[in-house]
Amino acid sequence: MLQPKHYPEMVGKALVFEAEPFLTMVEDDNPWVEGLFFVTCVGVLLGAAHFIGGLLWTASLPPADAVRAALLPGVQQVAAQIGLGDDPTQIAAAFRQFWGWGAGFFGYPNGFARFFFAILQPIELVLQWFFLTLVTFAAARLLGGKGTLVKTLGTMALSAAPYVLGILTIIPFVSVSSLLLSVWSLLIAYRAIAITHHLSWQRAALAVLAGPLLLLLIGAVIIAIVMLILTIRGSL
């Protein structure tokens, strides 16, 4: 079993695609447990950083109620101009409700939503790791890969390494691009599959893209169905 004190070094080496951390995972006596613990640690750190950073963000911005009150006259004018309604009381009530949902979702007025998302973060990361590994493993085996599922779970856990950058969100107003995180994560997953399954770069890349492509396909089908329904409704 690896000691968590080695994790920073593993993260650093995985981020620059060095083979050593992947080989360490492959040779570990229990790679999937190691992977699960690693991903959970990253998730907990990330959740804690989001939580603290979010509280500091709220403390740096004006109070949510004061912002809502300041925005209300402008919103009422816009609503009247675009024909959403002339009754200022109705618009104020609707805006108050909308503001409550929106600000509450982002945890602007209080920390409750933030606490919820902080707890959700490790769970989300673990689920993402597990399902992405299953799909990638199946694709890699179909493409002639030789690695086992247990070893793939271990090496694919390192694809959570870029999420460590999320710790920077402890500083208010810092935002880590999800494009950066997802692309970097996919590149580490590509390296993990190439090493674990001894695949050529083309096959490893195809195997790694299987998961996101499947998600894209599902998303595209859902969007197409929604658009079809909207178009049919519009034509009726």
Added chain:
Amino acid sequence: MNSSFLHADGTLAPQRHAWWSDWLPSLTQVQQAIQLRFEAAPAPSVGLYNDRTDALAITMRQGLGLVVVAALLAGFIPFLVNSVTAIGLGTPLPLIKLAQQTQRFNVMPSQLGQSLQTVAGLAPALFPRWLAALLSAVGAWINWPLNWLTWWLVYGVATLLATKIWGAPPTLQRFLAVTSYAAAPLILTGLGPIPCLGFVAQIVAVVWMLAVYAASVRAITRLDWGHTIVAILLPAAVVSLVAFALTLAFASTFMRMIF
């Protein structure tokens, strides 16, 4: 060469590298790269330090460090300007920018514009005004390396895939390592807040960055100039085409729904 590199008998002693040398290329390597000199430098007499003088002998770890340090340097003057402005006004940076844009473009209805300006003037919920302002300026500064890393990694991978069409040999690590030099000229973009000079510096920085990027791609892939430039432009062209097609598709769907 420094005399501390010599043993008492006059032979060369192994060079002691600083702790950061694993994370940054040497100044000589960066100088060579920004002068577009990517061919291997002539080896010193003994050949001990060849890796620290050849621009192509850079690791991805050093490339990553170079991008982060260059972005932090570039963001330093804007950080100072942002800090002074934000602390002076006692408001976090995003709110100042929102109010400035409302004023500059004047596209919003007058009342909404005024509302946004009122929001910008409100006191923070908990922190003193100066602390909220300073934190927002620090946050904006930290975003510089994060944004540069995104460009370097995402566009780098796309360019590498394009070069693979012509069978370019480099691995992902080598390619990203060598193309990281393109971040060095971009330090000039940090002069942006200086009136007149800033604009010129930004144009020079972008042109220089493109030249270093093209030269580094050519050196690492060994493609000819034509293929190199096509490979660099291809990802941008594909993204533009896909974005255009998607916009057209969405626009036509909404038009059909409306009419």
